[in-house]
Amino acid sequence: EPEVTQTPSHQVTQMGQEVILRCVPISNHLYFYWYRQILGQKVEFLVSFYNNEISEKSEIFDDQFSVERPDGSNFTLKIRSTKLEDSAMYFCASSEERGSRQPQHFGDGTRLSIL
Amino acid sequence: GNSVTQMEGPVTLSEEAFLTINCTYTATGYPSLFWYVQYPGEGLQLLLKATKADDKGSNKGFEATYRKETTSFHLEKGSVQVSDSAVYFCALSDRLTGGGNKLTFGTGTQLKVEL
Numbered sequence: 253e254p255e256v257t258q259t260p261s262h263q264v265t266q267m268g269q270e271v272i273l274r275c276v277p278i279s280n281h282l283y284f285y286w287y288r289q290i291l292g293q294k295v296e297f298l299v300s301f302y303n304n305e306i307s308e309k310s311e312i313f314d315d316q317f318s319v320e321r322p323d324g325s326n327f328t329l330k331i332r333s334t335k336l337e338d339s340a341m342y343f344c345a346s347s348e349e350r351g352s353r354q355p356q357h358f359g360d361g362t363r364l365s366i367l
Numbered sequence: 368g369n370s371v372t373q374m375e376g377p378v379t380l381s382e383e384a385f386l387t388i389n390c391t392y393t394a395t396g397y398p399s400l401f402w403y404v405q406y407p408g409e410g411l412q413l414l415l416k417a418t419k420a421d422d423k424g425s426n427k428g429f430e431a432t433y434r435k436e437t438t439s440f441h442l443e444k445g446s447v448q449v450s451d452s453a454v455y456f457c458a459l460s461d462r463l464t465g466g467g468n469k470l471t472f473g474t475g476t477q478l479k480v481e482l
Contacts, residue, residue, distance in 0.1 A: 256410075258410075283468075285469075285470075287470070293474075294472050294473070294474050294475075295411070295456065295458075295470075295472040295475075296472075297469045297470060297471070300468075300469060308469065343410060343411060345411075345470075347468065350468075351468065352398060352399045352418075352460040352461060352468040353399045353416075353418040353460070354460075354468060355401060355413045355416055356413075356460075356468070356470060357413065358403070358410045358411040358412070359410050360408075360409055360410035361410050
């Protein structure tokens with residue numbers, strides 16, 4: 253069964269450094285998402301992406317965050333200047349079609365630790 | 368805004384016991400409802416879904432019925448196994464204006480099944 257893959261599985265970065273989290277969505281999917289889960293808290297929506305642009309972003313997704321689909325397969329989340337509070341598990345997801353009935357398929361996540 | 372409330376965990380059961388994990392939601396529109404499961408060290412996997420009132424989603428012996436009148440989507444299984452030990456997330460899906468959807472998650476309920 254096709255799956256969403258994320259790399260790396262664990263990223264350790266110094267505060268203030270830039271970090272790029274990578275995702276390869278399922279190949280025929282059109283909608284892409286990032287979520288994060290701070291330890292012990294809910295999984296939170298960050299951003300959705302379709303047709304090479306952001307469809308919606310949450311208030312968490314401020315100017316230090318950006319997303320990009322640099323080629324036909326990768327989908328990246330960049331954090332420009334990391335803060336301690338960015339430490340979390342980041343999940344990439346994709347869905348095949350538009351509409352709220354479509355399930356999102358998640359990767360295994362990248363655990364980001366900011367020192 | 369939309370929200371999902373799940374029963375607090377952890378829930379500890381003996382093998383072959385009956386499982387219920389309660390989930391209620393608040394939504395402005397007419398959302399789709401999902402249960403995701405997260406096994407230790409893995410990402411979120413779609414367990415089942417329901418897209419309209421009175422729909423029953425089912426998979427791997429788990430069931431949940433979309434109850435619009437009580438705004439609930441409780442997860443049930445008649446006989447749990449040790450291998451069902453995981454964290455279970457209830458989620459609702461809102462359609463975005465850009466055509467994708469956004470998942471709002473509950474806090475997750477950890478299930479531990481013992482021999």
